[in-house]
Amino acid sequence: MKLHSVGEVAARLGVAPTTVRMWGERYGLTASERSAGGHRRFTADDVSLLDRFHRAVVAGESPMVAAGVLTGRKRSLSRGGGPGGAVLAVPGAGRISQGLARAASRLDGMAVEDAVVDALRSAGTVIVWDDVVRPLLVAAGEHWQRTGLGIEIEHLLTQAVSTAFVRHITELPKITRDRPVLLAGGPHEEHVLALYAVRAGLAEHGVPARLLGPRTPMTALAAASHRTRAPAVLIWMSVKDEAAEADLGLVTSTHRWMQLFLGGAGWDGVADPRVKVAVSLADAVTQLEAAWQARPRAGH
Structure with missing residues (x-):
């Protein structure tokens, strides 16, 4: 049975090795085997599960929900949004924006941040801003103006998305500092x-x-x-x-x-x-x- 290192799995999925390790620590998506030296090693089934998890997150699902579904764990977070189960409505939004809306509605800032970073890796800043982030912020602002509720969602979105942009920059090749x-x-x-x-x-x-x-x-x-x-x-x-x-x-x-x-x-x-x-x-x-x-x- 062929086993795979963290680096090999990361290369196959197109993410950083630290991301694969974080998935294990945060969502329990860990390797099933270990090498003779004690290092984690992923089986073919492990890699398949991580691949499906990654695809689900890129498609807009919350990492917490995706992990729970794929590993068979039932999580209360997957059944609703924020208080009372209400989820921020984003009319005409794609799957990624809808997934972000669910995560933001339950104030899962880390899930928002991770999903935005993954989208940035795949599509780049301009597309993610125009098609994902901006519609979500507009929806959050309109919801607050209409109901007087949910300002905490807008604040969380702003914080999580700004951090995601910073993380995205750190993953890009280093650039000159000349005349910024x-x-x-x-x-x-x-x-x-x-x-x-x-x-x-x-x-x-x-x-x-x-x-x-x-x-x-x-x-x-x-x-x-x-x-x-x-x-x-x-x-x-x-x-x-x-x-x-x-x-x-x-x-x-x-x-x-x-x-x-x-x-x-x-x-x-x-x-x-x-x-x-x-x-x-x-x-x-x-x-x-x-x-x-x-x-x-x-x-x-």
């Missing part, structure tokens, strides 16, 4: 999850980016641009801020080669020849990558 793009929320902007997505999308293209976070004063952003000689800066705002609009010149004047981009609904209607507007995540990644590629090289 700067990403920042406007002076009064609290929500910067979209910037985590932009940073991950840029990393997939080998473009370095630094995320300064929410509520970044324009003076601080200008100082950071001057210090790093950033070839491009993206400011995200979801709500209009006239003071920030008036201070755009602080950033555009930091150095000759810098290009300033604006993203988010807070910039709707802004017409300033000194800036460019990114209308989507894909557009932001494309424009920022082009600006970074056009940066002056050392010695210029």
Whole structure:
């Protein structure tokens, strides 16, 4: 009977060895055999089970539920969502979004995080953002506005998804730190999850980016641009801020080669020849990558 190491199983499934080990620790999907030296070894049946588990998670099922079904363990979590069994409704969503909605409704942040990471490995940031994450966040926000309930679901989603984007970047090949793009929320902007997505999308293209976070004063952003000689800066705002609009010149004047981009609904209607507007995540990644590629090289 042929036995397989953790590394061999990971290579076959297209995941990291640490992921296979985590599945064993978290969901009980462990190897059935051991080598003479005491190392875990997976049988053909073990590998088949892990393959079915992985496929189920990629298709949108919660890892906890998938593991329970495949191993024959009945879990109360598989029967409902959050309190009272209610599951966040995502009209027209695919299987992955529906699986995430179930996990989020029962506040299983780790399941959300793992499923998003798996989706990012398979489809990349732009597709996952547009087809999975964004519809789910919209549904969570609309549910809260309609009922006054579920803000904890939206908060958990934001935290889990932002962590998933960070994990995704750590799994990509290392990239240069030369002249990074700067990403920042406007002076009064609290929500910067979209910037985590932009940073991950840029990393997939080998473009370095630094995320300064929410509520970044324009003076601080200008100082950071001057210090790093950033070839491009993206400011995200979801709500209009006239003071920030008036201070755009602080950033555009930091150095000759810098290009300033604006993203988010807070910039709707802004017409300033000194800036460019990114209308989507894909557009932001494309424009920022082009600006970074056009940066002056050392010695210029």
